[in-house]
Amino acid sequence: MKEFFAMGGYAWFVWPSYLLTFLAVIANIVIARRSLAAAQAEARRRLAIAGEEG
Numbered sequence: 789m790k791e792f793f794a795m796g797g798y799a800w801f802v803w804p805s806y807l808l809t810f811l812a813v814i815a816n817i818v819i820a821r822r823s824l825a826a827a828q829a830e831a832r833r834r835l836a837i838a839g840e841e842g
Contacts, residue, residue: 795802 793799
């Protein structure tokens, strides 16, 4: 098991790259959810305005 975590001596390169990849995926999910929520709010606002005019 120790050999696995040592990654053949390349652990200082491998594990930070895993961490950065994980953070990028999490950031992508968070940004996408915020963008979706903002788009939905904008769509609701536009539908409400259109409903008042019609």
